[in-house]
Amino acid sequence: MTRRPVDTGDPDRLYTITGGRSRADDAFDLVTLIVSESAPTSGMQSEHTRILDLCRHPTAVVEVAAEMRLPITVVRILLGDLLAMGRVTARHPPAPRSLAALPDSALLKEVLHGLRNL
DSSP: OOOOOOOOHHHHHHHHTTTTTTOOOTTTTTOOOEEESOHHHOTTHHHHHHHHHTTTTEEHHHHHHHHHHHHHHHHHHHHHHHHHSEEEEEOOOOOOOGGGGGHHHHHHHHHHHHHHHH
C-alpha cells in the first residue's frame, strides 16, 4: 500500500471555508467523537453539510479530517461552528487516570515475576 501525500488544500479555499479564522477552539481533541444532532438544511455551507453526513454515527475528529481531506485545524473550526449551532455533540475521551489510581510498581513487578515462573 502506498501513501499519498496529504494535500493541505489551496490557502485561498481554506481561508474562505473558515471565514478567515485561523485558530480553532481547543474544544476538540483528535479522538473526540462527533455525532450529528440534526440533518443538513438548505443554504448550509457545503463543508458543514458533509460533516453532518459523516457524523451520523460517532466519528473521531481525525477521521472527519481524513475523510474531508482538510487540515485538522480547519475541521476543528468547522466543528466549533456546528457545536455553537447545536448541530453536533462532542463526546470527549475520558480523562487520564491520575498516578495515584495506578497500581503500585512493586505489585506489578511481583505479578510479572509470577507470570515468568509459570
